[in-house]
Amino acid sequence: MILVVSSCKHYLAYTWRITRLSKCYLVVLYVLLIGVICIALSGLKGLQLYSRDTWVDKFRNGNQSAFALARYVKNICPKATKSKLATARNAHYCVHHKVMYCPVEKSGSTFWRRVFYLLHGWNKSYEHPFQVPVEKALSQHFESYIQLRLWKRGAIAPESFFMFMFVRNPYTRILSAYVDKVYPHNPVYWKKFGVPAIRTYRQNPSKLNLLCGHDATFEEFVKFVIQRVLSNKYMLEDVHFASISNMCNPCKVSYDFIGKMESFQSDSTFLLEQLGLENSLNAIGESFSNMSVYDAIVDSVNGPYSWRQDLTKYQCITWNQSLRRLWRKLQLRGIISFSQSYPFDGIDPTLISKEEYIQCAWNAHWFSTKEELEIQKENVLKEAYGSINEEDLTRFKSAFKSDFYLFGYDETPAFIINRMDPGSSYKYLSFVNI
Secondary structure: OHHHHHHHHHHHHHHHHHHHHHHHHHHHHHHHHHHHHHHHHHHOOOOOOOOHHHHHHHHOOOOHHHHHHHHHHHHHHHHOOOOOOOOOOOOEEEOOOOEEEEOOOOOOHHHHHHHHHHHHOOOOOOOOHHHOOHHHHHHOOOEOHHHHHHHOOOOOOHHHOEEEEEEOOHHHHHHHHHHHHOOOOOHHHHHHHHHHHHHHHOOOOOHHHHHHOOOOOHHHHHHHHHHHHHOOOHHHOOOOOOOHHHHHOOOOOOOOEEEEHHHHHHHHHHHHHHOOOHHHHHHHOOOHHHHHHHHHHHHHHHHHHHOHHHHHHHOOOOHHHHHHHHHHHHHHOOOOOOOOOOOOOOOOHHHOOHHHHHHHHHHHHHOOOHHHHHHHHHHHHHHHHHOOOHHHHHHHHHHOHHHHHHOOOOOOOHHHHOOOOOOOOOOOOOOOOO
């Protein structure tokens, strides 16, 4: 009996020691695990542990104009037309950084989708946004508001995120959509915008016009856009011309930072720094503007070359016409001066490679002065909106009234007052003699 009790005591003492040691080991392992996590978190760049208030405090001494615009919108929103949507449903969220971005097409959205690609860390080999392929950035599925609510079951409050967006003057934004999607060789948007615009607003269109939609004028496009926006069909159409206030709901979503396309480089540089992407900024260096231009050239050239085989299907335009329209597009965008004429006259267009075209366009940009390009963009605006009659101009202002009002854009800027006479023939936006 004594032996049994003694054995039990020894066993219990041994068990107690083992249990105590196990607990010690668990404590040590727990401490080590916490240490590893802390080291990992300290190595992460960005602001993933910051609250929204911390974001705002950190930004307080930064770009005041973008913060001031966000405050201005909050103050005047009760007077503005409100959207029926309660959230910015197309917004992108980055949970790790507690950041929300509402993309606005033709207002730097591709660049910021690339930034979000970097923030998610899907490919560590990319040093800066311009290295992220456009197709990857556009095809990537970022966290949405609904996904956050469903996946996280409410554990993460999207309202606590730092929220930002970029806006643009409605006049330049709609012209940019036309120049980028309708004027050049783009069978996708010819079908989507060109065909219905011609069918609705052109008298006696030809069968080829209605089949291809390849020569819709800016006047026809604007009429088409106005009708869609005013009839609230923007959600069924393309976001390239939907009202910004309807897409991003600034009267219901409390944005902290509203940058402008007109100050895109400085606003974006500031945000990249605050997002912890200093390595990207260092890689870009002083070349932000040059990288933007080169990226725009490459993206513009890639489109027609990828659709080259479609030309033989309907024979809407020739390959030579496609390449000439592409050159004019780069001129209309203010990338190449009108003094830099099309460089491939007399050359078989089928022999012009994509790489050669890009190089020639890049060289032409360097021979174009900044002063030339600024004057050129102003003249294009005057010509484009000179083709819009007073009635349609009034309807345009009505369609984008909230955007003008909320974001501080003048409904009647100088280029509208001094625009060319309605009814004048196109010079820069012509489809012939280019």
